[in-house]
Amino acid sequence: MxxxxxxxxxxxxxxxxxxxxxxxxxxxxxxxxxxxxxxxIPSDKIVVAQIKEAIPHPNADKLKVTQVDCGEPQLRQIVCGAKNYKVGDKVPCCLPGAKLSESFTIGETVMRKVESKGMLAAAEEIGLPKGEDGLLILPEDAPIGVPVKTLFDSxxxxxxxxxxxxxxxxxxxxxxxxxxxxxKTPLLTEKSPEISTSEAASDFIKFEAPETCPFYSATRIDDVKVTDSPAWLVERLESIGLRPINNIADITNYVLHETGQPLHAFDADKVSGALVIRQATEGEAFKALDETEHSLTTDDLVISDESGAALALAGVMGGYDSRVTESTTSILLESAYFTPSGIRRTSRRTALSSDSSYRFERGADPQAVLPAAALAIKLIEDTAAETKTTGTLPAAPAPVTLDLERLHHLLGNSISTEAAEEILTRLGLNKQADGAWEIPSFRQDLTRHIDLAEEITRVHGLDNVPSRLRATFVPTSDTDAAYDADMILRQRLAALGLYECQTIKLIAENQLQDILPLRPMMEGDVIRVKSPLSEDHAIMRPSIVPGLVASAERNARQQAKSLRLFEMGRTFRNAGGGKAKDQESDSLALLISGNTAPTSWSAKDRPADIYDAKAILSALLPGHTISLKPKDRDNVALAAEIKAGDQTIGIFARLQPSRERALDLSNAVFVAELDLAKLRKLITKKFEVADLPQFPGSTRDAAMELDITTPNSTIEAALAKAKEPLLVSYDCVSVFTDETGEKIAADRKSIAYRFLYRDASKTLKQKEFDQAHQNILETLGKVQGLTFR
Structure with missing residues (x-):
């Protein structure tokens, strides 16, 4: 607000x-x-200046060189391009040093080889509403040299x-x-305008919905002239960012922001017979002031006339057909109290939100209904109008008793009883003879002792309440453990050079093409928002990857060369095609693309590949063997299950090249989505760190030839099966293929591995190293299609 x-x-x-x-x-x-x-006007260095001379610029047809009197000993020369002034006019002059915004300060300059010592300004350039094109012409009696801000209100x-x-x-x-x-300052109260009221005759208001509209008032005002609002009213509305419309609409807006009570004006000549407050019929059509069409239900409250046409969606928005226009000569002014739940329900369902619905759905002050109408009637300058009313205003809130003993215990005796009661009195409450406090109608949120205690504490100030208790020990819970595990994951990913993103949990329909759910989606699994605020926020995300892809797209368009992103968050889906209960789960998503390191003279640029992604996953879970098992997914170029040992913990994929091009991403984009619940268990599982070796090891190499489609995981599985106790580690050091088939068959590949052998308890002899290596070679020789070179 x-x-x-x-x-x-x-x-x-x-x-x-x-x-x-x-x-x-x-x-x-x-x-x-x-x-x-x-x-x-932001600066004291914007002063009143009088133009004493204006001659054409010697080097520019559209500029003039002026001499202006700013109240200084000498005239100031300024180059100006405006055309709406004449010699003798007084205008704003921005002297050197005048700060017009955070990023723009006036200085001396040279324009087309002519010195200019400041700037003559238009209204909008110095923080005033836009005026005529050109310079702001000030009043003739404006004193020369005084700050212009003294002439205008701020x-x-x-x-x-x-x-x-x-x-x-x-x-x-x-x-x-x-x-x-x-x-602790008194209010500047004004006498409330009086209003003449009478019970409504049936030919003026027909009241059919007391449950959703307990009280309704309407005032007919004739001989109305719809025109522009007076300057003071325009200034009031513009001061809070509202656009003036006409005097009737502006008065209702003013009263709403002055008192908090929404009003609405109908064109009386467009109302056939009496106003009817009723529930809408199922499927009833309604055209709102913003020209949107809506199909209503029986839960919606409307104001109609006897012809049956809905004139307004009660408490939410007026109707287009009954709006006040320049031709309006008589109006019906509505001021009413509507049940908050009904307004809230209608506003959400129709996606119509207004200043009126915002207040009604939170609970407007019932006692402000008639005073607000009286203020509007006074501003329209019709004191003879009579207001018709029907219904009964809600009862005043029940008195509340303040438990002083509990209050002093809560506040640590930091406030006296007299001071506490003074605060309640200043808040508009009245103490009754029995000690209970009478609650004003505008504070219907005060219903319990603790509500009064909260108000006293809020006004008294929390910093004035002494601290009595130190923190106490609380056993670690599952929530604490999950938080700690998440922080460890964040720290490791940040240390690996990834940046954390936080994207919204709602995505657009077209972002579904980027999802990478841990389990394939079934028809009906997508959860759609019934009344989305926009098309971009229409679906509860079943995967975090679409948000990261959108972030990567924005970063790439800002010329980012290296994209390394991650996000933790919740995903949503209907389990089992919508037949089971909705499910929520926590996921961790990663995205890498582009250069693996900043561009440098000492190294060539290298775009990230699948092995960089696997390295990140391995570093994320030290002590666990990470492998990628190929898995078909429809919406990506390649996909694999991510396994930690034998356990599947997530999905890895590369986007389709066509999708990468559509996103203006020049490099391959690799994404992964992992089950955060499984990661938390793995991250908290303890593992032992091996001591530094005391005895030397020895390496052996092996060159092999095998089918080009054989994955590296096959080699790793064979090495694990060998269970050679002296094998410490191994690395693939080269891979060679030849599409031409000249050096090696096109369907074959040559790979070389380096194996490190060591015994932690002694120094091995040569034959022991050889025997261990021979055991490894024999195991590898059993891999189908593998031969040694």
């Missing part, structure tokens, strides 16, 4: 209070300040996040009441 400090100052005296003080007060009281924007806009339980703060009056409580 946007709050203007100038507007807020009409409710309490803020003189002597800085922006930072006000911001801190809101923050510590539980109202988050999301942004602060200062409006108006303002500060606070962007505040109000929690759902505090609808009373969704207005300037509510914020003023809150701030006055925190500052």
């Amino acid at each position: 946007n709050i203007s400090l100038n507007w807020l100052s009409t409710h309490l005296d803020l003189s002597g209070k800085s922006i930072s003080e006000i911001s801190d007060l809101f923050t510590f009281a539980g109202v988050e300040v999301e942004g602060i924007v200062t409006k108006g 303002d500060t806009l606070l962007e505040l996040e109000v929690t759902p339980n505090r609808p009373d703060l969704l207005s300037h009056a509510g914020m003023g009441r809150e701030l006055a409580t925190l500052l």
Whole structure:
């Protein structure tokens, strides 16, 4: 919600209070300040100047060289391209050093070989609303040399996040009441305008839905002239970022942001007979003010006329056909109280959200219905109008008793009873004779003792409550263990040069082509959002990979040459094609593409490949043997199961080359998705680190020829089967193929391995090394199609 400090100052005296003080007060009281924007002229070095001379620029047809009087001993020369001024006009002059934004400060320069010592400015260039094209022409009586900011009002806009339980703060009056409580400052109250009311006759309002609309009022105002709003009203609305429309619409918007009570105006001539407050019929058509078409259900509340046409979706948005236009001469002004749950349900289902629905669905103040209507009627300048009402306003909140003993125990006796009661009184509560506190209608969230205690604590300040207890020991839980395991994984991946991403859990339909679920998807497994906010957020992600692919695309378009990304998060799917209960699981996804190291004079660029991906996986789980077992997947170029020993822990794949090109990725993209629950168990499993060797080892090489389709895992499986106790490690040191078939058959490959042998307890003799190597060769010789070279 946007709050203007100038507007807020009409409710309490803020003189002597800085922006930072006000911001801190809101923050510590539980109202988050999301942004602060200062409006108006930003610098004292923007002064009133009078143009004394303007001659054509000698080297540019569209520029002029001016001499201006800025109140200095000498005239200042400035080159200007505007055309809307004449000699003698007074205009804003930005002197050298004037800071117009965080990144732009005026200085002296040379334009086409002519010196320019500043800048003559247009309105929008110095923080004012856009005016006519060219320079801002100031009043003739503006004193030369004074800062231009003294001629115009400035303002500060606070962007505040109000929690759902505090609808009373969704207005300037509510914020003023809150701030006055925190500052111990009296409110600047004005006498509320009077309103003439009477019970509705059946020919004016027909009331058919008391459950969803307990109270409804309508006022007919004739001889209305729809025109532009007065300057003060335009300024008020523009100060909080609203666009003025016409005087009627602007008045209803002003009252909403002033009091928190939404209003709506119908064109009375477009209403046939009485207003009818009723539930919609199933499938009833409705065209909203934003020109969107909606099919209603019986859960929706509408305001219609006797012809049956829906004029408004109650509490959410007005109808297009009954809107106020320039030709409107009579209006029906609505002010009502609607049940929050009904408005919330309709707003979510229709995806229609407005300032009105935002307030009604949180619970508007019932006692503000008629005062808000009275204020609007006064602003429309029709004091003779009579308001018709029907229904009964909700009862006032029940009184709440404050347990003083529990309060003092909770706050560590840091506040006296008198001070606590004073805070409640400043918040608008009244103490009754029996000690209970009468709750104002705008604070329906206060229903229990602890609610009152929270309000007292919030205003008193948590920093004033002494700390009494130190941290106590809590046994490690499964949640703690999972968190620790996740942090270990994050640290290892960061150490390997990967960057962590955090992407949204909702993806677009077209991102389904990038999913890499741990188990293949079945028809009906995808969970779609019933009313998505946008097409990009329409599906609950069944895999984390699409988010990483989107991140890789954005980084590549920013000229990133090396992509090494990972993300941990939750995935969602219907298990068993939607026949079983929805499932959520935690996954870890990786993506690598592009150069393996920064470009350097000492090394050639090398794009990442499948072996780099396997190396990352191996380093992630030290003590476990990582292998890739080929596995068919439809949407990728190649895929494999990731195994830690005999256990499958995830899926590895390379994207289709066509998909890589579509994403503007010039290198192969390798992705992996792993079951985080299995990783946590493996990461927390203890393994022993071998001592440094005390005795020397010896290496032996072996060159082999085998079928080109034989995977490396076959060799590794054979070596594991040999169970040679002296074999410490082995590495593939070369691979050779020849497509021409000249040096080796085209369907064969030559590979060489280097084997390291050692005994941890003694120094081996030559024949012992030879015997161990011979055992390995004999085992490898049993691999189908393998021959030694």
